[in-house]
Amino acid sequence: MSPETVRGTRGEDRSNYTREESRAIRQRSLRLLGSLLSPLRALIILTAGVVILSAVFRAVGPTLIAFGIDEALPRAVEDGDWGPTIGISLAYLAIGGGGAALVGWYVVLIAKLTQAVMIELRTRIFRHTQRLSLEFHEGYTSGRIISRQTSDLESIQELLSGSLSELIDAVLLGTFTLIALFLIDWRSGVLLVCMGIPLTLLMWWFVIESQKGFRATRTVSARLIVQFVETMTGIRAVQAFRREKRNDKTFAKVSDDYRRANLRVVNLFGVLDPGLVLLGNITVALVLLWGAFRVTDNALAVGALLAAVLYVRNFFGPLEEVAMFLNSYQSAVAALEKVSGVLEEEPTVQDPEHPVALPVARGALRFDDVSFRYGGADDPRVVLDDCNLAIPSGQTIALVGTTGAGKSTLAKLVARFYDPTEGRLTLDGIDLRELDPADMRRAIVMVTQEAYLFSGTVAENIALGKPDATPEQIRAAAIAVGADEFISALPDGYDTDVNKRGGRVSAGQRQLVSFARAFLADPAVLILDEATASLDLPSERLVQDALQTLLADRTAIIIAHRLSTVAIADRVLVMEHGRVVEDGSPGELIALGGRFAGLHAAWEDSLA
Numbered sequence: 001m002s003p004e005t006v007r008g009t010r011g012e013d014r015s016n017y018t019r020e021e022s023r024a025i026r027q028r029s030l031r032l033l034g035s036l037l038s039p040l041r042a043l044i045i046l047t048a049g050v051v052i053l054s055a056v057f058r059a060v061g062p063t064l065i066a067f068g069i070d071e072a073l074p075r076a077v078e079d080g081d082w083g084p085t086i087g088i089s090l091a092y093l094a095i096g097g098g099g100a101a102l103v104g105w106y107v108v109l110i111a112k113l114t115q116a117v118m119i120e121l122r123t124r125i126f127r128h129t130q131r132l133s134l135e136f137h138e139g140y141t142s143g144r145i146i147s148r149q150t151s152d153l154e155s156i157q158e159l160l161s162g163s164l165s166e167l168i169d170a171v172l173l174g175t176f177t178l179i180a181l182f183l184i185d186w187r188s189g190v191l192l193v194c195m196g197i198p199l200t201l202l203m204w205w206f207v208i209e210s211q212k213g214f215r216a217t218r219t220v221s222a223r224l225i226v227q228f229v230e231t232m233t234g235i236r237a238v239q240a241f242r243r244e245k246r247n248d249k250t251f252a253k254v255s256d257d258y259r260r261a262n263l264r265v266v267n268l269f270g271v272l273d274p275g276l277v278l279l280g281n282i283t284v285a286l287v288l289l290w291g292a293f294r295v296t297d298n299a300l301a302v303g304a305l306l307a308a309v310l311y312v313r314n315f316f317g318p319l320e321e322v323a324m325f326l327n328s329y330q331s332a333v334a335a336l337e338k339v340s341g342v343l344e345e346e347p348t349v350q351d352p353e354h355p356v357a358l359p360v361a362r363g364a365l366r367f368d369d370v371s372f373r374y375g376g377a378d379d380p381r382v383v384l385d386d387c388n389l390a391i392p393s394g395q396t397i398a399l400v401g402t403t404g405a406g407k408s409t410l411a412k413l414v415a416r417f418y419d420p421t422e423g424r425l426t427l428d429g430i431d432l433r434e435l436d437p438a439d440m441r442r443a444i445v446m447v448t449q450e451a452y453l454f455s456g457t458v459a460e461n462i463a464l465g466k467p468d469a470t471p472e473q474i475r476a477a478a479i480a481v482g483a484d485e486f487i488s489a490l491p492d493g494y495d496t497d498v499n500k501r502g503g504r505v506s507a508g509q510r511q512l513v514s515f516a517r518a519f520l521a522d523p524a525v526l527i528l529d530e531a532t533a534s535l536d537l538p539s540e541r542l543v544q545d546a547l548q549t550l551l552a553d554r555t556a557i558i559i560a561h562r563l564s565t566v567a568i569a570d571r572v573l574v575m576e577h578g579r580v581v582e583d584g585s586p587g588e589l590i591a592l593g594g595r596f597a598g599l600h601a602a603w604e605d606s607l608a
């Protein structure tokens with residue numbers, strides 16, 4: 001089986017692989033290709049048939065011309081019998097027309113085939129990456145995913161739609177042409193084969209050099225995408241820290257590298273194109289000259305010589321396409337390797353084999369000896385250290401602690417974005433790893449800091465918590481968390497598109513929408529990563545009131561950044577270096593005079 005060192009996206013950035021690794025990568029690419037093509041077997045066979053037939057049709061033309069000149073024409077000249085000449089002309093017309101129709105047909109068939117493969121591959125990548133665990137997404141940047149979905153898919157499409165059909169066509173036409181040439185005048189055939197030596201050398205040189213050139217353009221274009229995506233996703237930070245000039249400079253540098261890499265490739269074509277034309281013309285001249293001697297010696301008919309010249313010209317015509325194919329092939333193979341790597345990744349958080357149903361959850365959580373390391377058991381950095389906790393149903397927990405203490409990690413384990421490295425985490429006595437995923441998602445909802453709104457209306461955004469909710473239920477949820485007032489004031493009320501002008505909402509309002517979403521979802525356990533952005537006082541009060549409603553009658557874990565939130569908690573957990581160091585009600589912890597008491601005193605001072 002495949003070596004683990006290159007499994008999935010591992011080793012993606014390396015440029016050298018061992019033979020075993022290369023084989024593993026090649027095998028997974030082929031497996032992917034096979035799985036994409038095998039359902040299209042019938043279409044592939046039909047396309048291949050049409051391509052072969054069209055090449056045969058086109059290869060017959062010059063032989064017909066030779067036959068017309070050497071056999072039919074003399075009868076018209078000598079006996080006035082035009083029948084054979086007209087017959088040959090009509091046959092040429094039929095062959096030409098048939099060939100053209102077949103070319104038209106196979107162009108359509110290849111397009112169909114390509115699009116069928118592309119839609120399947122595009123869907124697979126999207127579905128798969130969407131299902132991969134948070135661990136994958138936190139490590140693999142969105143710029144890289146975008147590259148897979150855009151430039152890599154384009155390379156594969158280019159190969160399938162254009163280059164591959166051109167190659168097959170060129171090879172078939174070349175083969176049939178060579179056979180026909182040998183049949184009509186084998187000496188010209190031998191001459192053409194001899195010219196194959198400088199031809200092969202030229203193509204070889206081009207493929208080696210262009211491989212380097214295209215690799216460079218691909219690397220630089222990936223850097224361009226990453227640079228662009230990073231700037232755009234971080235546009236707020238870019239503008240806030242006035243990074244525009246520096247970014248302009250970096251972007252200009254990468255753009256210039258891209259220009260240079262492209263020029264390098266174009267220069268290669270500047271040698272290949274005239275080289276092919278020159279070799280073609282030399283071969284035609286030699287065939288013509290040698291043929292002419294033999295015509296004068298009566299060893300070769302004029303028509304046969306004309307056909308030989310036409311065949312030689314036919315042969316050189318599509319060679320540039322062959323060189324182009326070799327290039328698209330290289331980039332498509334590299335793309336396929338990367339795409340198949342992403343598809344080979346498996347969610348680290350696996351669905352249970354025998355899911356345990358929990359139709360109605362009470363919301364009692366337990367951590368039994370839970371330890372967690374982001375890199376798995378071999379990672380030396382312990383982020384959660386032997387955590388034992390029992391959170392009874394209906395309790396509101398506030399998690400506080402220094403930055404990096406492990407609060408978000410603890411929350412991510414409860415939401416099962418990650419599984420514990422050691423120990424177990426249960427909801428109502430059932431290990432989260434065994435719980436039915438649909439029941440788990442219904443029972444545990446996490447509201448993140450960013451309060452993300454999807455494109456669509458405000459109502460659709462709230463209904464995310466319960467897709468079959470009626471407009472009345474959506475409104476009731478908004479009223480419950482105090483969001484109704486501002487939503488009703490939007491240009492189209494609940495039907496306002498959040499991405500359109502006028503539909504733009506403030507950070508606090510976005511939070512209220514995400515609260516309404518969670519309220520409607522009505523989970524037994526709510527995890528809330530409180531936004532750190534400071535709201536103005538009226539908004540903060542609004543959010544605090546909404547929070548009270550939202551937390552009633554359910555288990556809640558709040559990563560509390562504001563001590564005003566801590567006041568509404570039943571219990572406070574103070575975390576430090578992956579451990580819970582204080583645990584009690586806010587009052588108890590203040591009385592204890594420990595870390596929380598210190599934080600609380602500092603907060604009170606800041607209010608004074």
Ligand SMILES: Nc1ncnc2c1ncn2[C@@H]1O[C@H](COP(=O)(O)OP(=O)(O)OP(=O)(O)O)[C@@H](O)[C@H]1O
Binds near residue numbers: 401405
């Ligand atoms: N995806 C990740 N991969 C590797 N390490 C991570 C990852 N996410 C967090 N960490 C590390 O785990 C530790 C705990 O991080 P965590 O985000 O849980 O802290 P936190 O208490 O929520 O901090 P904050 O209040 O700043 O959000 C940190 O040292 C952090 O660097």
